Amino acid sequence: MRKKHLIRRTLMTAVAVFFAVLFLMPTVLTIANSFMSQAEITANYGVIFGSASEGAYMSERVNLKLIPDMVTFQQYNTALIQSPDYLLRFWRSIRLVAPIVVVQVLVASLAAYSFTRFRGRWKEILFFSYIILMLMPYQVTLVPNFLIARTFNLIDRDWSILLPGFVAPFSVFLLTKFMRRIPISYIEAAKLDGAGEFQIYRRIALPLCRSALYSVVILVFIDYWNMVELPLIMLSDPDTHPLSVFLSRINREEIGVAFALATLYMIPTLLMFLHGEEYLIEGITYSGGIKG
Amino acid sequence: MKATLVKLNRKLGDKLYSGAFLAPSFIGVMTFFIAPFFVVIYYAMIDSPVRQNFVWFDNFERVLGNWAFQTAAQHTIMFSAIAVPLAVALALGLAVLLEQKIPAKSQLRTFFLSPMMVPVASIVLIWQVLFHQNGAVNDLLSTIGSATGWFSYERFYTLSDGRVINQWIDWFSSGYNQFPIVLLFLWKNLGYNMILFMAALNNIPKDLIEVAQIEGGGAFYIFRTVKMRFLSPTILFVTILSLINSFRVFREVFLLTGAHPYGGLYMLQHYMNNMFEALDFQSLAAAAIIMCIVMIGIIGLLFLIESRYGKDVEG
Numbered sequence: 001m002r003k004k005h006l007i008r009r010t011l012m013t014a015v016a017v018f019f020a021v022l023f024l025m026p027t028v029l030t031i032a033n034s035f036m037s038q039a040e041i042t043a044n045y046g047v048i049f050g051s052a053s054e055g056a057y058m059s060e061r062v063n064l065k066l067i068p069d070m071v072t073f074q075q076y077n078t079a080l081i082q083s084p085d086y087l088l089r090f091w092r093s094i095r096l097v098a099p100i101v102v103v104q105v106l107v108a109s110l111a112a113y114s115f116t117r118f119r120g121r122w123k124e125i126l127f128f129s130y131i132i133l134m135l136m137p138y139q140v141t142l143v144p145n146f147l148i149a150r151t152f153n154l155i156d157r158d159w160s161i162l163l164p165g166f167v168a169p170f171s172v173f174l175l176t177k178f179m180r181r182i183p184i185s186y187i188e189a190a191k192l193d194g195a196g197e198f199q200i201y202r203r204i205a206l207p208l209c210r211s212a213l214y215s216v217v218i219l220v221f222i223d224y225w226n227m228v229e230l231p232l233i234m235l236s237d238p239d240t241h242p243l244s245v246f247l248s249r250i251n252r253e254e255i256g257v258a259f260a261l262a263t264l265y266m267i268p269t270l271l272m273f274l275h276g277e278e279y280l281i282e283g284i285t286y287s288g289g290i291k292g
Numbered sequence: 293m294k295a296t297l298v299k300l301n302r303k304l305g306d307k308l309y310s311g312a313f314l315a316p317s318f319i320g321v322m323t324f325f326i327a328p329f330f331v332v333i334y335y336a337m338i339d340s341p342v343r344q345n346f347v348w349f350d351n352f353e354r355v356l357g358n359w360a361f362q363t364a365a366q367h368t369i370m371f372s373a374i375a376v377p378l379a380v381a382l383a384l385g386l387a388v389l390l391e392q393k394i395p396a397k398s399q400l401r402t403f404f405l406s407p408m409m410v411p412v413a414s415i416v417l418i419w420q421v422l423f424h425q426n427g428a429v430n431d432l433l434s435t436i437g438s439a440t441g442w443f444s445y446e447r448f449y450t451l452s453d454g455r456v457i458n459q460w461i462d463w464f465s466s467g468y469n470q471f472p473i474v475l476l477f478l479w480k481n482l483g484y485n486m487i488l489f490m491a492a493l494n495n496i497p498k499d500l501i502e503v504a505q506i507e508g509g510g511a512f513y514i515f516r517t518v519k520m521r522f523l524s525p526t527i528l529f530v531t532i533l534s535l536i537n538s539f540r541v542f543r544e545v546f547l548l549t550g551a552h553p554y555g556g557l558y559m560l561q562h563y564m565n566n567m568f569e570a571l572d573f574q575s576l577a578a579a580a581i582i583m584c585i586v587m588i589g590i591i592g593l594l595f596l597i598e599s600r601y602g603k604d605v606e607g
Contacts, residue, residue: 062431140580
């Protein structure tokens with residue numbers, strides 16, 4: 001019996017490790033490749049991207065290597081110092097995403113407080129429509145967004161992406177679900193002590209939701225850090241696109257730099273993940289089940 | 293009299309507060325999503341923005357009968373039909389796996405969840421390296437084939453006239469091109485679904501399982517009869533969530549294969565983008581409404597399930 005257990009356990013562990021390797025590999029390979037010299041990249045991937053300059057060595061088949069022959073920061077040097085163009089792209093991404101995260105969470109926390117404290121038939125119907133809106137794919141929401149942007153003359157300006165982002169309903173939904181778990185007695189007690197609604201929101205609801213706010217920030221950040229559809233439609237000049245769109249178009253001769261940029265681009269989200277994994281998991285768990 | 297006045301005042305005050313807190317969000321949602329949607333409905337029923345004659349459902353008929361729309365819809369449905377069942381089954385498998393007595397569980401959970409936090413754009417390059425015609429996956433297949441002798445998967449094939457062709461599968465521009473996208477979709481979404489399943493597994497009353505164990509039920513028997521009972525609402529929920537997510541896969545497709553992908557990857561969002569480029573608002577509006585109706589059907593199903601099973605699904 002014990003032996004059977006041991007075999008079973010070993011088998012399970014093997015399966016788990018196999019999957020873990022599969023899940024980690026793409027990320028790890030990208031990071032590893034970013035430390036390779038241009039010559040090594042050409043040697044490894046010349047077959048694919050066909051970028052070998054005259055006389056450069058090029059392997060006949062693709063060479064996936066976990067450890068570079070020689071670790072070098074050449075690509076980072078190019079990406080960060082030599083051509084400011086890339087750094088500018090990075091800055092574009094931050095300039096589009098950071099305001100959206102901050103304002104969306106702020107607006108949503110106010111709305112969530114309203115949905116928590118003051119309920120009624122119309123409020124429930126409204127909350128319901130927020131949920132439906134949240135679940136709609138871009139194919140549906142882009143058209144109204146675009147029409148409004150055109151009416152207000154926002155096309156080709158950052159506001160066409162920022163403004164719909166400020167009021168997107170996802171964080172309203174999640175924060176409301178969190179806030180509705182605050183025991184009503186806390187709020188009643190504060191009321192008895194003479195606190196106004198805004199004070200209750202500031203001093204009780206927000207602090208009690210701190211972990212929820214963090215998980216919402218993570219989820220909203222990764223969502224917009226990945227944005228593709230909105231910039232494609234709203235910004236006709238490819239030069240103004242954020243890194244999330246630009247990385248896919250990067251020149252094939254610059255494949256080495258692209259790996260470095262890809263690695264740089266995942267740093268903010270990976271840091272958030274490593275720091276706030278527990279909150280993220282809590283947030284995901286709460287998003288399961290869509291009723292308030 | 294005074295009492296009622298105070299009451300009235302409080303009600304009015306509540307209403308004011310309620311409105312004040314909600315206003316920024318409400319005004320924004322109305323301006324950017326809901327009000328323009330009525331314009332979309334109007335656009336879908338007129339013949340052109342200049343003439344503005346009502347043509348009722350002509351635009352819908354035109355879009356539904358359009359070849360590009362039909363193919364795009366077909367591809368989207370095909371993708372969902374492959375990716376969604378896999379996303380549900382594998383995620384459940386991973387959640388069950390992490391319930392077993394294995395070492396380093398929390399690290400494994402971190403690893404499984406990490407792809408969710410890696411930007412798609414960062415991973416596109418390595419995906420191209422893996423699935424390029426001369427890429428790593430084909431190389432691996434070929435090596436496995438020749439090492440085990442089970443099958444032969446040589447890169448070059450000499451035709452009878454002496455020409456040499458590359459016969460490895462081109463994963464991005466051949467009939468197989470949904471395959472790498474399905475893998476990318478799974479890679480990104482399994483962690484999220486796994487967390488939902490883990491929460492559901494956690495919510496199963498422990499005493500029920502203990503009773504089943506004392507009664508002598510094997511692990512598989514308990515899973516099938518006890519756990520599945522509790523999991524079924526979550527399974528349905530995750531299915532529909534994955535279905536909704538699978539409609540968003542355009543992102544991955546676009547980043548990997550650009551605006552004009554080969555055959556099987558022409559998705560509904562590609563169709564929409566083309567219509568945006570052509571500024572064909574009548575088709576855009578009609579297509580958006582068609583998709584909206586389909587989505588409302590799916591979401592309605594989701595709500596039906598939730599109200600049926602109620603609290604079971606709650607985290």
